[in-house]
Amino acid sequence: MPELPEVETIVRAVKPYAEGKKIQAIRSDTPRLFRECKSFGAVKKAVEGKRIIALERIGKNIVFRLDGEYDLWLHLMMSGSLLTGREAGKETYIRMEIELDNGKKILFRDIRKFGRVRLVEKIDTSMRLGPDALVVSFSQFAYIIQRKKKAVKTVLLDQSLVCGIGNIYADEILWYAGVMPLRNTDSLSMEEIKKIYKYMNTVLSAAIRVAGTSFRDYRKPDGSEGGYFAARKVYQRTGEACAKDGALIQRTIIAQRGTHFCPAHQL
Ligand SMILES: [Zn+2]
Incomplete structure (x- = not known):
């Protein structure tokens, strides 16, 4: 997607x-x-x-x-x-x-x-989208995260809270941040929220630099393929060794979406 x-x-x-x-x-x-x-x-x-x-x-x-x-x-x-x-x-x-x-x-x-x-x-305000993931400030992001008491992945996917993040990048961001996707947001420390925010920016920016994830039917407008998919750390790497610690990547379902994580370093 x-x-x-x-x-x-x-x-x-x-x-x-x-x-x-x-x-x-x-x-x-x-x-x-x-x-x-x-x-x-x-x-x-x-x-x-x-x-x-x-x-x-x-x-x-x-x-x-x-x-x-x-x-x-x-x-x-x-x-x-x-x-x-x-x-x-x-x-x-x-x-x-x-x-x-x-x-x-x-x-x-x-x-x-x-x-x-x-x-x-033009005056319609019913779209109910949260701030864009690349634009949201840290304080705004921390407020959004702390206000919701849900699995952190569910919150990242909710477009009415922060918009732009979908299944692939939610898994990637949490892998980098070392946070388990199922963690309830009210249990996250400020340090962990900072890491999620930091990697939200670095992961999305890195993906834009290589022009998106070429996945299934996605193509750039000139018909060529994007290049993030090969560089991904955790998404759809079930059973493969984690690049950080060698533990085997596992898969579960959160918010009806396949969710990939490392059981060793994601806490
Ligand atoms: Zn790991």
């Missing part, structure tokens, strides 16, 4: 291509993509002819800031990716095509059709 680093990588790549251009046309043969909108027709009406003022990432959402009444929010969900500079006919699984006024296209490719488009009114 594309997480913050993958989405950030996509946004950085597509930004120069999209910003300042007008949306000439939007096409789709996948009504499911617009399940949270009135209809595809309503989306078409709201975005065609509008200029893309900015392309941003908010948590794991790609946000097309438009000069109209609405912004277009795209969530890649499980298998989505954005492609640019390619002919629609040569690609498979294209669920949406945004044609720009210079004739170029932004394609949304999604094998499993879990992706989601939303029209968000």
Whole structure:
């Protein structure tokens, strides 16, 4: 699943291509993509002819800031990716095509059709997303962590608390921080919260530098693969030796998600 680093990588790549251009046309043969909108027709009406003022990432959402009444929010969900500079006919699984006024296209490719488009009114405050993981200050983060009395991994995954972290990076961050994913947040020391915060930043930044985790269907907009997956320490390394101490990585389920940890150094 594309997480913050993958989405950030996509946004950085597509930004120069999209910003300042007008949306000439939007096409789709996948009504499911617009399940949270009135209809595809309503989306078409709201975005065609509008200029893309900015392309941003908010948590794991790609946000097309438009000069109209609405912004277009795209969530890649499980298998989505954005492609640019390619002919629609040569690609498979294209669920949406945004044609720009210079004739170029932004394609949304999604094998499993879990992706989601939303029209968000500029004044709408119902999105309920917490601060972005790369932007949140330490004091804000510590407050969020301490306020919740839940497994620390569950808190990291909750987009309404801090947005952008998903399953892969939650496991990686906790491995580096030496904290067991099941630990209740009210048992964490300030020292441990500091470590989680520190590694949240270093892990996400490192992943952005190597352009995301190439995992399953994730691709950068130019179609190439990202490079974090090979460097991961714990995610999907069940039964392998921990890089720190050689203990065997174990797997459990937290918040319905496969969770990987080292039983030796994660306390
Ligand atoms: Zn270990």
